[in-house]
Amino acid sequence: MAEKRRTVSRRDLLRGTAGAVAAFTFVPGHVLGGVGSRPAGEKLNIAAIGSGGMGASNINACSSENIVALCDVDDKNAAGTFNKFPNAKKYNDFRVMLDKEDKNIDAVIVATPDHTHAVAAMACMKRGKHVYCQKPLAHSIYEVRKLTEAARQYKVQTQMGNQGHSSEEIRMLCEWIADGAIGPVREVYTWSDRPVGGDPWSDFPIMARPKETPPVPATLDWDLWLGPVQYRPYHPIYCPMQWRGWWDFGTGALGDMGCHIIDPAFWALKLGAPTRVEATTTHYQPEVASETYPRASIVRYEFPSRGDMPAVKLTWFDGRLLPPRPKDLEPARRLEGNGAIFLGDKGTIMHGSHGAGGVRIVPEEKMKAYKRPEKTLPRVRRGQAGHEQDWVRACKDGRPASSTFDYGGPLTEAVLLGVLAMRMKDTPLEWDPVNLKVTNVDEAQKHINPPYREGWTL
């Protein structure tokens, strides 16, 4: 008995798969009475899958906890993080890591390229690990739906990496909209200067698939980098940086930034699933268009009425295209590189990127005259800078984080539906969100759940 009790470790409790049933990785948390919570003073044991780039920053933000294991397919790209946490075990294959470290890990940060989010995050949740996953939640709409369902099923604490969702401003926006500050909203413009960003020249490749086959660097496991995607030879144009511009790996400017910039509208207007999406893009040759995202796109969403809120048209512009200047915007008032404008029956609100940053009613005189409502929504400690720690807290006290998969999943589905519309450019897609079905364009359906490479499953 004493021995048995010993095996019910703190670790098991935290994972939500306590004690005697630890071996059954599919036992959902709720059967066991919910995810194990932990005394406030104790630290989580966190692993990461994808430790360079954005992952490095997410891991650092969790360094209050024990970083026990780090995984990356690219030793070079991950070197900074690997060196920073010398005591963490290092892995290239997250499947090996999860097998070997299963008992030592409470929670996992997933910050791989988009195309491996789902397989990694799902493997963690199936083992009862809490998951922080970068945005967009996954690469295909089907994957997103499955991750959302799995998070519920396994009762793990989740957080999507749209850190703006923890901000003060996004809550202010929600409260103002609910207060009727600009009346019912029927039209929203959202935009991003990506893929160009602040630089005069884009970093996103817009090209046909390269034919040359340079050797794979010794520090990179190319096969693992590809993960569930169909095999193709290594080329530095894909990794470590430029995968975002390729259909097979990234989700383009919209996938990259949509989860930040559409997020405030999605929350404040309770948008849910669109009924219709249409995109137009710059033209390019089929051998290029079948491989990489366009230089610029305009994506037009239609959301149905929700409760007492009227139907909304939401338009996305990228590649430095901008929405028309609304009447309420003062002359000389700048449209920032990323942002959104809400056109209400009684006024206009504008904000910037990431969690409605800089949210204002426009013109400024209306902002100044506005009597702000009570703050009713719960705030996140340290706002957007506290996004990772909000998840750490959730893992410890069992109260959901700000952007759980229950929220981030539907947001990502909407975003990825826009990405799909870009593939089917100039063709409006009618969407059945219950059955994940484009009801009017058969051709579109094959992109909802593209097949994995042999050896990979969700």
Next chain:
Amino acid sequence: MKEQKITRRSLMSAAAGVAAFTVVPRHVLGGAGQTPPSEKLNIAGIGVGGRGAGDMQELESQNIVALCDVDWANARGTFKRHPNAKKYKDFREMLDKEDKNIDAVMVATADHCHAVASMAAIKRGKHVYCEKPLTHSVYEARMLAQAAREHKVATQMGNQGQAGEETRLVCEMIWAGAIGQVREVHVWTDRPLNGINNVYWPQGVDRPKGEDPVPDTLDWDLWIGPAPMRPYVKGVYNPFVWRGWWDFGTGALGDIGCHAIDPVFRALKLGHPISVEACCTRVNDETYPVASRVTYEFPARGDMAPVRLNWYDGGMKPPRPPELEEGRKWDTNGHLYVGDKGMMLGNRLIPDARQREFGKPPQKLERSPGHHQEWINACKGGKPAGSNFPDHAGLLAQVVLLGNVALRPALKEKMLSTKLLWDGEAMKITNLPEANQYLQREYRKGWSL
């Protein structure tokens, strides 16, 4: 003796007896010299390869007496077609030497030379057919329109669609009230890209390094004309692909705008806009962007409501209207007129059932004998051509080219904060003084308008 010298040719040149004074306006002499309809015009061509070759063929019913091109390789086809025409590289030399032999001039150089060539011809009292866009800058377009009026020459810009049935139908449909008041128009093109398979010419690229030997058949200095000198690089500028370069071409908007916006101008009786707003993909000081959106606002005209004209290029399109039936093509180039009482895609109401119900509008406009023929007739004393500079093309080109000012890379940061407010009468951007420098450009030494 004196009388003998006053030939038919010198009469037609409108400077009879005073042929030496090249700037004597026609009205001083009692109007433009006219060729009787039964006689043929003597026409010279400046820029006769590419589109110019096509224009010269359209004018073959007349006498083709002189041909000028800075690129004799590109002009070879036209040169061969007219073995008796005198051949030149420098249009200034041609106009000097052939002054007495020419009634009319066709100009189809690269955009950046349109104005200097056309103006030189107009000042000599020659009738001018000039390819679209009329000029490279707003200022040049205005100057050409003024000069054409002063010198009373017959002019025509090369937007041949204006002579077509389509343009007339658009006007007649809208004037018949088919869609009520029109408050919004969308015009779009896939240029500079050609469908999804090809590129007409590159935009969004940087200037190549290096220099190639100039072919013997090309006079690079003359090709550059009034633009700033730069090294010749094979295949990058000449022929044709100069369109993408700020210094030489006018981008997708300049290329297609004078075609595509023309029917909108006529049907809605547009004048100068009050503002222009623009955004585009990455852009540098060398080439136009890959895609842009430009929005013009026009004030009310008589009983016609204010209207917004939205231009898209690079393959971007406006939203497909629900009125367009499932399965109908949503083309890569098009016009959508949005009225209070309906929509027209091109010259037809959508859905098509509405067009069938509406039927044909009453015919109000005279039909054209053909775009080039209009000009030929005008040169011979007939009525002014449909896209003559003073009444139509000068204004249309100014408005189109104003859109390019709004796309200027140096203004891009400012354009995030404003639109350009336009005083058309004064030819002035009123809210962003530094933008005015792009209405006109400084010529290279030795060149003037």
